Amino acid sequence: MTTRTHWARRVVPLMAATAMTLSALPISAQDQMVARDRVGPVDAENSLTFRLTAYDLYSADEATAEGFEELFTDFINDNPGWRIDTQLQTGNLNEEQARILEQSQAGRGPDCAMIDSAQLAAFKEASVLAPMNDFLSEEEIADFFPYVREGITDDEGNVLALWWFTDLRVLYRNTDVVPDAPQTWDETQAAALETVEAGYEGMLFNGGRTEGTAFDWLAFYWAQGGEIVDADGMPVFYEGENREMFLNALEFYDGLVESGAAPQRVATITTYDDITAAAAAGTTAMFIGGNWQYAQLQTTLDAEQAAAWEVSELPGPTADQRATGTGGWAIAALSDDPAKVEMCVEIAKLYAGPGNAFQRLLPTSAALYDEYEEFAGPEFAVFAEALENGQARPGVASYPEISAQIQVLIGEVLSQAKEPEQALDDAAVALDAAFSQQ
Amino acid sequence: MTSSSSSVSADAVPRPDAKAGLMGQAQSHPLPWLMPVIVVIGAFYLYPILDALRLAFTNASLTGGEEVYSLAALRAVLTNPALPTVLGNTAIFTAASVVGQMLLGLGIALLVVRGERNSLPGMLVLRTIVLAAWVVPGVANGVIWSMLFSEAPFGAINSTLGLMGIAPVSWLSSPQNAMISVIIANIWQGTAFSMIVIYAALKGIDETLYEAAAVDGALPWERFAFITLPQIKVALLINAILITIQTLNTFDAVISLTGGGPGRATEVLSLFTYNTVFNNFDLAGGSVLSIVLLVIALALAGLYALFLPRGEK
Structure with a gap:
């Protein structure tokens, strides 16, 4: 009897605590909007795969990761019913870009991906990028720097990627x-x-x-x-x-x-x-x-x-x-689904605007320099001058x-x-x- | 009791005629028995090789486009002016790595066996330390050595040399030194494997051979030359085959240590193949180079096998 009482005293609370923890797990998983492999609720109606680099949302720099976590949380709250399944590109970017290209040609690629501007031509030639014109205004397209607009547009005038930051x-x-x-x-x-x-x-x-x-x-x-x-x-x-x-x-x-x-x-x-x-x-x-x-x-x-x-x-x-050489990264849609293409454009705009302002990277549209006060530092005057000779x-x-x-x-x-x-x-x-x- | 035991053993051991029946079936109709192995080897080993062979005779590219059969990729790769340099680098890297790993592996294995025979403490620790290098991934190996060989004022080896009043060494920026540095890094990592193989072979040598040699008054070098080496000859040859193939395929340590540079000074065939596919998107060219690599590996393995004793090939 004593043994049974002891067992009941020790084990029953333990089991109850375990049960409570287990029952709480799905709730906490639901509440956590940004995880290592997704942004948004697990049971969202729509989902999109997004292959990104490790320099922002999953940056090793804690402050950068936290900043982007906030941006993405706001973003997904503004887009209810969506979940972004994130796929991280490793540090070997050449290999990663080749893999995205190969997978996309085989129909197994991500819906949306970050593409190195140096590789954009290869993706354009492979005809795997979905046009984004329907989700960009004519003013937005016209506001890109000329070399950026040329890089993201094909011969028919389709905008095939959103070059979200440039560098020099x-x-x-x-x-x-x-x-x-x-x-x-x-x-x-x-x-x-x-x-x-x-x-x-x-x-x-x-x-x-x-x-x-x-x-x-x-x-x-x-x-x-x-x-x-x-x-x-x-x-x-x-x-x-x-x-x-x-x-x-x-x-x-x-x-x-x-x-x-x-x-x-x-x-x-x-x-x-x-x-x-x-x-x-x-x-x-x-x-x-x-x-x-x-x-x-x-x-x-x-x-x-x-x-x-x-x-x-x-x-x-x-x-x-x-x-000066001007590079940077683009975000492109690799899906035929218009809803996913639109979502991909919205993600690209998130990076191009608030994302760039947070990281102080150089936007590719003139209007964004005036929109964010983060681009008011003296160094940006030098960068702007150098960009005039950008190639x-x-x-x-x-x-x-x-x-x-x-x-x-x-x-x-x-x-x-x-x-x-x-x-x-x-x-x-x-x-x-x-x-x-x- | 006796009756019971004999009854149990009779149930447990397959009847000779049943066993002979199975063997007979396997011998008369081997295909069904071999089919699982044929399927696995065919699907996972043979198919990729055959596909690489097919791609070598196309214009396949990672950027897509219509695939056309031609000899253009073969011609372009074989006439590429960089190929002789790359093959030369591969020969130096492989030969020096294999010799270095074999000699160091043999030395350490002899040391460990001798230490164990004399009940010296720390032999297990020594083996573990050597093995630790072996379990480090190739990329990490390259990163570790790039920090050691760094020519920055804060580079590990050069800083230490500086403390001793020795001028800094261009470990990675001089083409000749860069190859030596890459070989050192590869030997450091690969020695453990040779040590294990040779250690196992040394442990298998019959002690009475050494006792007889001692009775005959053989000197230590004579015992090594006339007992140890002949006894571990097969293990050495098999080890040589394995580490040659492994070294020919090594590119992860090279890519993270030098990237193949400066220029092409450390670009070996496997790295050249990788660059051809993943930097130039040239799938056909990469396939040609893969086949070249396979042919070289098979030729070297065949060469070693010639020296294996008959019946043990």
Whole structure:
């Protein structure tokens, strides 16, 4: 009897508590509008799959994730009856984009996805993107920057994606060491050498096997008026006048390393984060980076150190010849269901407006700069000025292959394995061989 | 009692004639018995290889389009000026990795066996430490070594060298050093596998052979050359086949350590294949390279197998 009483006293409350917890689980799951694999109620009438990158809603940065969680909660409350099934893209973005493309062609792709602007041409060529015109006003379409509008529109005038933010490359400098912004390549090398004399490791930039290497550097080629492809999408950068301009830009990079203005280790840098880390550690006083790194430096460094960092337009061969590569990400619908396409457009607008304002990324519509006060900082004046010389990647499906060859040849030059002429000639032979089968 | 035991054993053991009947059926009609294995191997191993072979003779691309059979992809890949460099990198990377892993694996295994024979403490810990590197995923291996080899002023190895007054080394930005760095990272990870295989083989050697050699006054190197090596020869060859294939397929550690750079200095065939498919969207070209990789692996495996004792191939 004593044993039974003891059992009843210990086990019955435990079972009751377990039962209560279990019965409460579905309720808490219902209440939680943002989970790791969805936004919205589990039992929503309509659902849409959305494949996104890990830089916002599921960001490793807690503040960013929380901010987007709020934005998405408001969004789903404004769209009752919907659930967004989220699918996360891994860090290997090239592979992820290829996977989305392949799955979409097989009819197994997501309904809505984030597409790298560098890959938009490949998606357009594969005819897997659903037109969004019905859900965008003519004013909204007209308000996109011209290079953005060109990138997202097909020959029939269909808007196939919403390019929700753009980015650009600028020159960062620690004004305690380099007070005046260099305007030309020669001034840049001289300033970088001064930083080396002051004990820094010189100017840093991407030089490893990554898209950033090709794209950052192309600004110096574009600044001279160089063309990468002809009207048929065939590479022409190694022919005629283009070849000369290409070699000029290559020799600028080569000269930086040979003179010691940049360390040879730039040939190993494959992420902007490596560069931000060096700036935060105080080992470099100059670097070529993306506009988003400005906000990273402001949050990483203490106020006094952060205030010392300023941005300026990328230098040119002369002060009048400037360009900067403009990239960014788009959101596109891959579904034939009009309701899902509309929902995808609404998600894209969420990112383009409040999402950009929260992250201080650069919107692709002029009107949004006036709408949000977050874009009032002095750095945005520099970005806006640089954007006037913005140049997008060529909208051809062959760009990734061309970029890969440019990455290889830049690496060969920076590691001093080849002279610029030899590296360019080898890339030309490789591209001719690759394009001969098309 | 005796009667009962014999009755139980008679029920438990299949009757010889029943067993012979099953064997007879299997021998006279083997297909139904082999069918499950044929289906599994066919579906999961043979079909992908045959499909890759088919794709190699098309213009298939990840961006879609009409698939046409042609030799263009084969021609483009085989005449690609980067291919000789990539094959050279693959040969150096594979040969150095296999030799390094075998030698280090053999050394550690001999050390562990000798330690265990002399009841030295810590042998289990030593084996566990070596195995720890083996369970690290390839990508993580690359990330770990990229932090160690970092040429930034705060890079781990260069900072340590700096404390000793030694000039920093261009571990990853010099094409020659980059290949050495990638090989070191791969050997670090792969040594454990060789150690396990060779350790098992060493444990299987009959102790009386060493006792007889001791009686005959054999020197340590003679015992190693005339007893140990011949006794573990098969294990060494099988290990060589396995780690050669594994190294030929390695690209995860390379992609996260150097990305194949600087330039193409560390781009091995498996990484070149991956880049062809996922960067250039060239499915046909990637399929041609996959077949090249398969042929190389089979040729090397066949070469090793020639040295296996007869009856053990």
